[in-house]
Amino acid sequence: METFWYAIVTMMLAMYIVLDGFDFGVGILYPFIAKTEIERRTVLASIGPVWKGNEVWLVVSGGLLFFAFPKAYAAGFSGFYLALTMVLWLLIVRGLALGLRSHLNHPLWRQFWDIAFSCASLLLAIVFGAALGNLIRGVPLNPKGYFFVALWTDFTPGPDPGTLDWFTLLMGLAGAAILTLHGANYLAMKTEGDLNARAAASAKRSGWLALGLTGIAMFAIPFVQPALRLNYTAHPTGYLFTAIGLLALSGTMVFRRRQRDVAAFATSSLFILATLGAVAWGCYPNILIATTHPENSLTVFNASAGMYGLSIGLWWFLCGFALAMTYQIYVHRAFCGKVRLGPDSSPID
Amino acid sequence: MESALLYDRLQFAFTATFHYLFPQLTMGLALLLLYLRSRALWSGDKQYLQVALFWTKIFAVSFAFGVVTGIPLEFQFGTNWARFSNFAGGVIGQTLAMEGLFAFFLESTFLGVLLFGEKRFGLRVQWWASLMLFLGSWLSGYFILATNAWMQHPVAYTVADDGHLSLNSLSGLLTNPWLFWQYAHTMTAAVVTSSCVMAAIGTFYVLSGNHLAHARTFIQTGVVAGAIACILMIFPTGHGNVKQVFEHQPLKGAAFEGLFQTERGAGIVLIGQPNTETMTIDNPLVVPTALSVLIYYDLWAKVKGLDAFPKQDWPENLPLLYYAYHIMAGLGTVLAAVMTLALVWLWRGRLFTSKPVLWLLMLCAPFPYIATTAGWMTTELGRQPWLVYGLLRTSEGTSPLVHSGNALFTLLGFLGLYLLLGLVFIILVMEIVRQGPGPVPVTDDPTQTTGPTLY
Numbered sequence: 126m127e128t129f130w131y132a133i134v135t136m137m138l139a140m141y142i143v144l145d146g147f148d149f150g151v152g153i154l155y156p157f158i159a160k161t162e163i164e165r166r167t168v169l170a171s172i173g174p175v176w177k178g179n180e181v182w183l184v185v186s187g188g189l190l191f192f193a194f195p196k197a198y199a200a201g202f203s204g205f206y207l208a209l210t211m212v213l214w215l216l217i218v219r220g221l222a223l224g225l226r227s228h229l230n231h232p233l234w235r236q237f238w239d240i241a242f243s244c245a246s247l248l249l250a251i252v253f254g255a256a257l258g259n260l261i262r263g264v265p266l267n268p269k270g271y272f273f274v275a276l277w278t279d280f281t282p283g284p285d286p287g288t289l290d291w292f293t294l295l296m297g298l299a300g301a302a303i304l305t306l307h308g309a310n311y312l313a314m315k316t317e318g319d320l321n322a323r324a325a326a327s328a329k330r331s332g333w334l335a336l337g338l339t340g341i342a343m344f345a346i347p348f349v350q351p352a353l354r355l356n357y358t359a360h361p362t363g364y365l366f367t368a369i370g371l372l373a374l375s376g377t378m379v380f381r382r383r384q385r386d387v388a389a390f391a392t393s394s395l396f397i398l399a400t401l402g403a404v405a406w407g408c409y410p411n412i413l414i415a416t417t418h419p420e421n422s423l424t425v426f427n428a429s430a431g432m433y434g435l436s437i438g439l440w441w442f443l444c445g446f447a448l449a450m451t452y453q454i455y456v457h458r459a460f461c462g463k464v465r466l467g468p469d470s471s472p473i474d
Numbered sequence: 475m476e477s478a479l480l481y482d483r484l485q486f487a488f489t490a491t492f493h494y495l496f497p498q499l500t501m502g503l504a505l506l507l508l509y510l511r512s513r514a515l516w517s518g519d520k521q522y523l524q525v526a527l528f529w530t531k532i533f534a535v536s537f538a539f540g541v542v543t544g545i546p547l548e549f550q551f552g553t554n555w556a557r558f559s560n561f562a563g564g565v566i567g568q569t570l571a572m573e574g575l576f577a578f579f580l581e582s583t584f585l586g587v588l589l590f591g592e593k594r595f596g597l598r599v600q601w602w603a604s605l606m607l608f609l610g611s612w613l614s615g616y617f618i619l620a621t622n623a624w625m626q627h628p629v630a631y632t633v634a635d636d637g638h639l640s641l642n643s644l645s646g647l648l649t650n651p652w653l654f655w656q657y658a659h660t661m662t663a664a665v666v667t668s669s670c671v672m673a674a675i676g677t678f679y680v681l682s683g684n685h686l687a688h689a690r691t692f693i694q695t696g697v698v699a700g701a702i703a704c705i706l707m708i709f710p711t712g713h714g715n716v717k718q719v720f721e722h723q724p725l726k727g728a729a730f731e732g733l734f735q736t737e738r739g740a741g742i743v744l745i746g747q748p749n750t751e752t753m754t755i756d757n758p759l760v761v762p763t764a765l766s767v768l769i770y771y772d773l774w775a776k777v778k779g780l781d782a783f784p785k786q787d788w789p790e791n792l793p794l795l796y797y798a799y800h801i802m803a804g805l806g807t808v809l810a811a812v813m814t815l816a817l818v819w820l821w822r823g824r825l826f827t828s829k830p831v832l833w834l835l836m837l838c839a840p841f842p843y844i845a846t847t848a849g850w851m852t853t854e855l856g857r858q859p860w861l862v863y864g865l866l867r868t869s870e871g872t873s874p875l876v877h878s879g880n881a882l883f884t885l886l887g888f889l890g891l892y893l894l895l896g897l898v899f900i901i902l903v904m905e906i907v908r909q910g911p912g913p914v915p916v917t918d919d920p921t922q923t924t925g926p927t928l929y
Contacts, residue, residue: 173590174586174589174590175586177538177541177582177586178579178582178583178586180541180545181574181578181579181582183545184544184545184548184574184578185571185574185575185578185579187548187549187574188548188567188570188571188572188573188574188575189571189574189575191548191551191552191559191563191567191570191571192563192567192568192570192571193567193571195559195560195562195563195564195567195638196560196563196638198551198552198559198563198567199552199556199557199559199560199563199873200556200560201552202549202551202552202553202556202559203552203553203554203556203873203874203875203876204875206553206554206873206876206880206884207880207883207884209549209552209553210546210549210553210884210887213545213546213549214887214891216542216545217542217543217891217895218891220538220541220542221542221894221895221898224535224538224898224902225898225902228901228902228905269874270560271556271873271874271875272875273875273876430563430564430567430640430641431564431632431634431640431641431642432640433640433641433642434564434565434567434568434640434641434644437568437641437644438568438571441572441575441576441644442571442575445572445575445576446575448576449575449576449579449580449583452579452580452583452584452606453579453583456583456584456586456587456591459587459591459594459595460586460590460591460594
């Protein structure tokens with residue numbers, strides 16, 4: 126049962142990264158791809174109807190983590206206190222930028238929010254990569270199950286690590302490259318003409334960057350946290366995730382070359398899902414790995430809520446999830462297709 | 475650590491109070507929007523549709539601010555209240571996770587339909603979307619109040635070996651007896667807020683001579699719904715809440731009524747300043763025996779005062795709690811009076827020409843916000859010194875390793891950021907109001923926005 130919930134929470138988080146990930150990528154590319162005001166508005170319109178809904182996945186994932194593993198939720202959120210609070214601020218600033226920039230027709234006003242939107246997107250992409258790096262590296266949990274890490278200490282993943290060290294920064298950059306690739310694929314799928322061509326070119330470039338950085342990070346993982354390799358040696362089925370990930374990434378590059386926009390986006394989504402699946406496989410059963418003493422690690426077994434709660438949660442989760450997916454797919458189908466700005470593009474605009 | 479506790483509390487109080495300014499409008503508006511959409515669908519009247527579209531825009535802005543200020547609250551359970559999350563997560567994790575899954579997806583998806591789908595979906599689908607939006611926002615309120623009700627009146631839990639709680643009955647948690655009156659009262663108050671705002675913007679248009687036809691619909695809808703909701707807010711929901719406080723949390727009741735000594739035939743203090751030195755009310759204006767009558771329906775019933783309880787269990791900030799309750803009750807009464815007056819004038823067909831009453835309606839718009847905030851302060855300050863009533867003290871719920879420097883850093887950051895948010899919200903709403911309801915002039919140049927955009 127605990128394992129099942131571990132899988133569900135991982136899946137929800139991975140879905141969040143896939144969905145909000147493309148609008149972070151779009152944000153990173155935004156100043157480089159959109160040259161004119163009409164292009165900027167087209168780019169923004171491509172994520173306009175979906176980005177708020179995508180953030181709901183973060184809220185739901187957070188809620189499910191709290192519900193299934195309250196002890197890990199308490200430890201993790203208080204331990205990454207500053208980093209998480211800043212993530213919140215960045216999300217708020219990014220939302221403000223998206224909401225506000227088109228309200229006032231003054232070039233300085235729009236420039237300011239454009240830059241804020243792009244910077245916040247880039248920082249968030251780096252932070253989410255670094256967060257994954259922190260989960261892999263582990264945190265200095267005390268015997269009571271709490272820890273506190275500063276934003277940075279000496280930038281080495283030693284016994285007193287910060288949120289940022291060379292490894293988590295590397296993961297952050299890899300995350301930013303992957304989400305840029307993903308966002309470029311999304312944008313190529315949603316646009317036509319010049320924008321489509323520029324997005325496709327960025328996807329190729331960021332694809333190579335993502336491939337390189339992910340390769341280095343994978344090579345570095347065993348030196349930072351040997352536990353993952355032990356897990357893989359014991360349960361080699363997990364290499365399936367790695368294989369799917371690699372296949373999906375090469376698939377993206379191939380589809381990109383053939384200008385198959387939708388297939389490229391689908392494969393970069395799959396790549397993200399598989400990568401996160403691979404990490405989750407390697408970390409299991411740990412949710413938070415202790416760098417202090419292995420016994421302090423918070424696992425799915427010692428951090429979970431009571432059995433009754435988890436079992437009954439399964440029922441409402443399956444019902445609620447099926448329901449949510451049904452109407453989401455129904456609505457998303459109505460919004461799919463290329464974005465064209467025009468007097469009748471949207472009632473509010 | 476002492477000061478970390480203070481900053482943790484201030485930060486949660488500030489962010490939660492600020493957050494609730496937005497959902498109280500959207501939850502109420504969701505009901506009014508459903509009404510307007512139903513009228514539009516069944517009568518085919520274009521005007522109701524235009525009114526509904528106008529309020530959907532206001533709803534969308536308020537909803538977006540509710541979402542961005544709501545995420546920090548969920549995070550703060552973990553960041554600032556880790557020991558509380560650890561202690562109670564096995565129970566309240568249920569309702570918080572259910573809120574996300576059942577309510578947030580529903581709301582965000584169908585709001586998207588209403589905002590971006592006017593051309594893609596027919597009126598009937600839009601009506602359904604409006605119904606789903608209403609369901610989503612009222613469900614969201616239900617789950618979050620179930621969480622709060624549990625903190626006020628913990629039920630359906632067992633204590634595990636490690637001292638933490640786990641749930642033993644989901645239906646028990648969702649049908650917490652405390653929840654009934656709290657939910658009824660809170661949702662009625664949300665309808666009051668949205669009705670007052672709708673009526674106030676209508677009066678603004680009438681008084682300034684713009685959009686007269688639409689403004690009348692605003693005022694009619696706002697005044698009728700507002701008058702009904704104001705009455706329901708006082709009786710039975712407000713009354714039910716006070717009765718249940720005196721039944722389960724008599725100490726809180728004594729504190730917010732300013733009842734220092736146990737009395738037979740206790741009165742209700744209307745105005746007066748609590749003096750915690752002498753344990754009396756200065757300059758009191760009292761309705762004799764009213765409290766005994768209201769709570770126990772008996773002129774000479776005994777009501778327990780603060781002196782009946784050990785001092786370490788008293789809420790820390792007695793005067794603030796007392797004032798919060800009196801501001802809530804006072805403003806609630808004023809609102810009920812104004813709304814009833816406006817309803818009578820509407821009934822007699824004199825409302826739209828009576829300038830003083832229109833002015834009064836317009837100026838009342840901030841009152842429901844103040845009253846609701848004061849109401850929440852009453853509930854939450856009155857729960858102190860407990861975080862989970864009778865089970866966990868607030869001082870035992872904080873994050874053990876987050877020191878005061880970090881907590882103050884984020885508190886200051888939230889203060890600054892929310893100041894900006896508040897200003898921006900006002901600008902956005904003013905822009906929508908300036909533009910007004912009705913058909914929007916269409917421009918061919920997509921770089922020229924005529925209305926507020928959502929991206």
